[in-house]
Amino acid sequence: MSASILSLEGVRLSFGHADIIRGASFSIREGEIHALIGPNGAGKSTLFHLISGRLAPVSGHIRFRGRDIAGARPSLIARLGLSRSFQQTSAFPSLTVAENLAIAVMGATGERGSILRTSAAMPAVWARVEALLGKIGLARFADRIVANLAYSEQRILEIGLACAGDPALILLDEPTAGMSRAETEEMVPVLRAIARGRTLVLVEHDMEVVFRIADTVTVLVHGEVLVSGPPEAIRSDPRVRQAYLGQSPEAAHG
Amino acid sequence: MMRLQLPRAGRSGYGAPAVGAGLALLVLLPLFGASRYWLVLGMQVWVLAAYAYSYQLLFGRAGMLSFGHAVYFGLGAFAAAHALNSRALAAMGLPVEMIPLIGMLAGLGAAVVFGFPSTRRAGTPFAMVTLGIGELVAACFLMFPGFFGGEAGISTNRAALGGWVAANYGAADRAYVLIALWALALGAMALWIARTPLGLLARATRDNAARLAFCGIEPSAVRFRLMLVAGALAGAAGALSTLLNEIVSVESVSLAMSANVLLMTVVGGPAHAFGPLLGALTLTLMQSVLSRFTHAWVFYYGLMFILTVLFAPNGLTGIVSDVLRNARQLGAGGMARRYGAPVAAALLAGLLAIGTIEIAFFRDEGIGAARVFPAWGAAGLSLGCLAALLWLRRSLRGLA
Ligand SMILES: Nc1ncnc2c1ncn2[C@@H]1O[C@H](COP(=O)(O)OP(=O)(O)O)[C@@H](O)[C@H]1O
Ligand SMILES: [Mg+2]
Numbered sequence: 001m002s003a004s005i006l007s008l009e010g011v012r013l014s015f016g017h018a019d020i021i022r023g024a025s026f027s028i029r030e031g032e033i034h035a036l037i038g039p040n041g042a043g044k045s046t047l048f049h050l051i052s053g054r055l056a057p058v059s060g061h062i063r064f065r066g067r068d069i070a071g072a073r074p075s076l077i078a079r080l081g082l083s084r085s086f087q088q089t090s091a092f093p094s095l096t097v098a099e100n101l102a103i104a105v106m107g108a109t110g111e112r113g114s115i116l117r118t119s120a121a122m123p124a125v126w127a128r129v130e131a132l133l134g135k136i137g138l139a140r141f142a143d144r145i146v147a148n149l150a151y152s153e154q155r156i157l158e159i160g161l162a163c164a165g166d167p168a169l170i171l172l173d174e175p176t177a178g179m180s181r182a183e184t185e186e187m188v189p190v191l192r193a194i195a196r197g198r199t200l201v202l203v204e205h206d207m208e209v210v211f212r213i214a215d216t217v218t219v220l221v222h223g224e225v226l227v228s229g230p231p232e233a234i235r236s237d238p239r240v241r242q243a244y245l246g247q248s249p250e251a252a253h254g
Numbered sequence: 255m256m257r258l259q260l261p262r263a264g265r266s267g268y269g270a271p272a273v274g275a276g277l278a279l280l281v282l283l284p285l286f287g288a289s290r291y292w293l294v295l296g297m298q299v300w301v302l303a304a305y306a307y308s309y310q311l312l313f314g315r316a317g318m319l320s321f322g323h324a325v326y327f328g329l330g331a332f333a334a335a336h337a338l339n340s341r342a343l344a345a346m347g348l349p350v351e352m353i354p355l356i357g358m359l360a361g362l363g364a365a366v367v368f369g370f371p372s373t374r375r376a377g378t379p380f381a382m383v384t385l386g387i388g389e390l391v392a393a394c395f396l397m398f399p400g401f402f403g404g405e406a407g408i409s410t411n412r413a414a415l416g417g418w419v420a421a422n423y424g425a426a427d428r429a430y431v432l433i434a435l436w437a438l439a440l441g442a443m444a445l446w447i448a449r450t451p452l453g454l455l456a457r458a459t460r461d462n463a464a465r466l467a468f469c470g471i472e473p474s475a476v477r478f479r480l481m482l483v484a485g486a487l488a489g490a491a492g493a494l495s496t497l498l499n500e501i502v503s504v505e506s507v508s509l510a511m512s513a514n515v516l517l518m519t520v521v522g523g524p525a526h527a528f529g530p531l532l533g534a535l536t537l538t539l540m541q542s543v544l545s546r547f548t549h550a551w552v553f554y555y556g557l558m559f560i561l562t563v564l565f566a567p568n569g570l571t572g573i574v575s576d577v578l579r580n581a582r583q584l585g586a587g588g589m590a591r592r593y594g595a596p597v598a599a600a601l602l603a604g605l606l607a608i609g610t611i612e613i614a615f616f617r618d619e620g621i622g623a624a625r626v627f628p629a630w631g632a633a634g635l636s637l638g639c640l641a642a643l644l645w646l647r648r649s650l651r652g653l654a
Contacts, residue, residue: 052468078470092461095454106451107470113452113479120453165470196307 004063005030005199006082011050011070012225020046022223023060028169029217030226033037033191033200034232035210038220038242044203045087046218048171052144053077053082064169078107083167087174087203089154091148097138097157100146101164108165128164135193136160137190152183159194169199176206188213211235281434284427293426294498298621299531300437300496300537302518306530308487309515310632314524315448316480317383317460320372322388323488323515325457328507329364329391330357330489334496338410350423352370352498354436361489369481374474376463388512395504406502409494432484433494442485445527451555452474456480517559523569532570550611557607605637 007027013020021239023046036044049055051062058069063069069077087156092100102119105128108192113230121128133139136156138206146157163168178182184206191213193198206211210217210233218228221243227234266561280634283296301439311320337343372383397404402408413424423429447453448606455476458466463473495500505511514537522533529594544551581589 054468056465073472074464074467075470075472078468086465090462092458092465092467094461096459099454099457103454103466103471104469106455107466111443111449111451112471113455113476115447115450115452115479115483117451118446118449119451119454138344161465161469 003030004028005065007052007053007063008047009059009061009063011047011062012058013046013050013055014058020051020223021057024220024223024225025060026225026228028199028201030199031197032215033201033202033213034132034221035205035211035214035217036201036203037205038226039215042220043223044220045173046223048084048173048203051077051171052082063227068253075107078167081165081168082171083162083165083169085158085162085172085173085175086115087149087177089158090153091157093163094145096145097140097144097149098133100128100157101132102158104161104164105129108167131171132160132164135202136163138252151178155179156190163194167198169201169249170194170198171201171203173203174205175202176204184209196212260630262320277438281431281438283434284430287446290426293430297426297430297433297498297540298542299534300434301491301532302514302534302537304437304440304494305488306493306522306533307441307517308484308491308519310524310530311444311447311456311480311484311487313519314517314529315435317454318373318480319374319516320478320512321381321385321516322372322384322386322391322512324507324509324511325368325388326364326485326488327492327495327515328502329507330361330492331496331502332408332492333357333360333489334493335408335502337381337412338412338414338496339408339644344415346504347559348415349418351414351418351432353415354440354493354590357496359541360442361492362486364489365482365485369478369485371476373481376459376473380477384512385509386554388507388509391507392504392509395507396557403502404506407501409501412500427506429497433498436494438492440490441530444483444487444530447480450480452476452483456521460540472480474554506514517555521559521562521569523571526571526575529543529569529571536570548612548615550615553611554608592610602637602640609637 004027007025009025011021011024022048023041038244046055050057050070051064053069053072053074053076061068061070062081064082065078067080069080069082077158079165092103095103102122102125106122107123111122111125119191121176130139133142136159138153138156138160141153146154149157155178157173162172172191172194176187180188181254188209191200191202191209195213201212214231216228217231217234219226219234219237219240226239226243229237229239277482280296283291288296304608304652305323309320309323310324312320312323326579334353334357337348338350346456362427372387375383396404411424412429413422416422418433420428420432423432448456454465455471459473459476461633466473466476495506518533518537520533520537522531523529536558540551540555544554548554562569577593580592582591
């Protein structure tokens, strides 16, 4: 069993009187693909916001590589090697695809905005961008303004931005949202490639995909961890079926 | 291997040699026997252009809407006046060519102090804080008459210090060349910054500051660095204004001066390499030339600003680029069809507006252009009414 890279202990969050995350505790092992599932509104995206620093928990601990990052600034958490994507595409719309990736690479390489050279004169950054463009298959669109990209290409860029800095842990929030079955199918090898050599936490509504690629599945219901374990155990767990209103998890999302 | 098109800021679309030649001609304006009046006007354009280039970095690149940029301009101007008046600096042999560097240091220092609280947040809070800082510094004017010179301001003499190249810059033609060259250098620095990694991050903060943070880059740190650069450049521009006017008063740190730079940048074109220059030229011409014909020039300037924001977000340079591009594609006939009706309609609508304003102004105050040319006002009004009727007919047809 490898060591835990990220662990949550009793994490709580409320908006006003609404308790959204009610004492969530689970841990992610280094190098695994960990799927976070649960019905709509269970708090999966909110949990990602808490881990990545967009929101600060009311109480509880979030430990990343042994360091408590609960309530730390997003830029600090990113520099520690924890990166994320967004359920709603969130890139830099008026910049080109290559510039978008360059910014993510700059963040990871410690470039803080020098003024003594042009941005073209960052050979290490642009070499990494070229490699990334090839890897995510957007090389043709390198000079395209992101706002003019098709939706599916924006989704891929969203994932590209999350991996650009070569982080140790990536949180992907519904990477296949809005994709057709066929497109989702194409994403499976991409997700496996991304996970190589690092840890991947995935919110995914396609159970078919989840049970195929996840090493561990955590089920979140009403802001609480219902159960966390290997896919086979989750699939047959009666509480999980209960949570999906008596349906099997596969059927819940159609 | 695939070649990446590397990022470039503000591609001008004009040939570089033509631009170089044009700028050289402008700098050498005194050689063509321009009168003192035009030289002073020219210097005003250069000073305001340098100021607007510094603002373009904030507003045009990073979307930072500052209402207090005059703080940096004004403090640079005051520092330059004190430097010109300083016996110690004169004894050390500081050449007058280096005075803008003093302004730059003052602007930078001010940006270190005020940039920190203002750049912590973006958007509306940033605008509010810059407004507050502007008011705060303007208030210091009365609190510290020693530094700011009280109501009278601080007078100085640009010939007080000797120069390296010329013996002194008292004469308008020499001062013109000095100011023009410095303004060009400051504009070039601002355009350079836009092309550096900091310039790229500036555009990223404007686009999506939150995402930048998740990439590991603190957006407030990017804004702070931009503020340092913009403050330094504005301070140098303020020093140029001291060299030109030889007097600095509260006006140079005023809210009006902060508003001016925003207006120039927007009217000229917030993203274009020539935007600040064109914006400064427009403001100066309206302020100095149009004001001789009508007291209502400020009104027209405001009107122009509103129309630019509503209908030409890329400013005058944006309009020029569009027209040039269309001219290449459409040819003469196409251009007439594309622009004939809208230009005629705009002209007529403009006449209506001008006629109305000038006649109203004349009736109320007995001043304005209609005093000199009552017939113009009347003609403008009637033609304008005609235009309005035609416009109405067209819109009604469009509805049917
Ligand atoms: N900013 C907010 N203010 C109030 N409630 C919110 C906010 N964001 C999310 N919620 C609520 O929190 C719950 C969890 O949302 P979310 O994390 O997006 O769910 P999931 O990603 O699992 O579908 C939902 O009930 C949602 O309505
Ligand atoms: Mg969600």
